[in-house]
Amino acid sequence: MSTASETNTTGDAPKLPVLKREKLILNGRSYHWITERICGVLENRQPFLWWLLFLPSALIAAIGVGGGLFHLVSTGVGVWGNTNRVMWGWPIVNFVFWIGIGHAGTLISAILFLTRQNWRTSINRAAEAMTIFAVMCAGIFPAFHVGRVWMAWFLAPIPNANGIWQNFKSPLLWDVFAVSTYFTISLIFWYLGMVPDLATIRDRCKPGLRKLLYGIFSLGWRGGNRQWSHYEMAYLLLAALSTPLVLSVHSVVSFDFATSVVPGWHTTIFPPYFVAGAIFGGFAMVLTIMIPARFIYGLQDLITMKHIDNMAKIILLTGTIVGYAYLMELFVAFYSGAKFEMEAFKYRITGPYSWAYFCMMFCNVIAPQIFWFKSMRENLWVVMGVSMLVNIGMWFERFVIIVTTLARMWLPGDWKYYNPSGQDQLLFVGTIGMFLTLFLLFLRFLPCINIAEVKWTLPESDPHHDDHEDHPDEGTAVEAAYQKELHSPAPATADT
């Protein structure tokens, strides 16, 4: 651990050794090992645990989403627990929850790419897949919440049979644009990122149907630098486009609430608060699905403890931001002197839904604070447990915002306790099954780690690697003059 003490005092300008970077790929794995290991996940027979997870998930998806929606459409939205007052109950809670889950995927892909965080390469593929599947789950709820789902095309900006156009001043229409754009761009990003890896699988296949399909989807990729050059630019552009997009999507979702005049919703803090919450919940979901996948497929050298440590730190940061937002809401309600706003918050904390409020507070604000301790970030059981709690807590956050506000507006005659119906619960659990089913199918058929980008992070991938090898003293920097002044009395050397 002696770093600063090893100053080179032989020359005129003293040199400080540069801190060594932690390795992103452990145990000096070769390119071929990486290809073998990642392609092995989908080429080998799936482990028993995969089937153990897949079959129940698929069953839950079939009953929950398939059966639940069949019952809903054939009977009517009355089967949901929504009432006159709580006209947005679980469906919108679940919509906002799933959309939020997707955000970490785009964040890891785009924002961490733009900021050159190379540790993202091991987790971005799975996180992007998570985004796609989460947005698919999310889309179900508003589509069926319109009541007559066969009229859902009314949402598209085309005139209906009466020549009536959509209201572009409505946040609900903004939502349609935001979510559909988000899904499309995420899909393009995910697919383009996968093309070189699909080519890797194509080149390993024996001739046959598999080779044909992977061949079609890899578009004839040859890995030529004339292709890579454009490809890298395209990836950069998509990252640059997705970064404002991901921030805008949850902001627009929050406008559904913030542009209303309803106490408890009409707050300007909503856009940043929703975005932070989405990143928070999304990272928790990445950890929830990647820690088991890493264990099942033996990917410990590619998804290292460093990756998990970084994600735990992001959860700690965003969890603290979310906690700040919760308290700031209360403060603004108090300080603004808005009577109804304050009443809405009093009702949240002390009313019949206080159990949900405190559940949210515990899961989202208190639980992540354990990540201040390094030993806790290194304990996978703790990380997994906190991630699960955050997933639950973020669901409750949306429940608290939506239900406690709608359950008691201005007419005392409407102050009935909101209960979701069995149908509500069935459909939500169904979407969890659908999400897991899609994710497990992704693990089975597509490369779950970005092969090309992971190879790129190896030290020998630098075209000047050989030159560095010839000059073994690389990694030292000349000490700036002002730094010498900082420790003018000779620094205490600890030569141990």
Place this chain on the structure above:
Amino acid sequence: MSTTRKRVYGYLAEFKSASALYKAAEKVRDAGFRKWDCHSPYPIHGLDGAMGLKRSILPFFVFFGGCTGLATGFFLAYITQVRIYPTVVQAKPANIFTVPAFFPPMFELTILFSGFTVLFGLLALMKLPRLNHPLFASRQFHRTTDDAFFIAIEARDPKFSPDGTRSLLEEIGGSNIELIEEED
């Protein structure tokens, strides 16, 4: 039985590392070749300069794609909300001054159109999808997506000569040099 005539596509040479590929690319560039390419399992940063390639022109197209999206978003909202079907909801007016309410769809369509321009512009610039290519007939080219580094020089290049190009590739450190043929 018909006989298939073969035509020479070019030479394929393997290099042992990214560094070797980089140095060899500089030499092929300086030898004046135009129709050639470096193949690697991942993008090697700086290889564009070593090959003498220009920066990708893709952002140029994407700028206009984004502008088209912005204009589409504005006119879609303006024409439908102000001209064709002015909806007054919650006393929000229907005129040009409501344009801030149209910003979210305008923004989203800018991103959407830009994204599509990236996708289709990229495919056009890469000349993909293309399901077959003479290089796929090579006995070793499949390793390019695994762990091998190749330089392919095409016979179309005016500098190409069967012996000269081969000896150049040997000189700059290429191994497993293979003559690639395609069916005419």
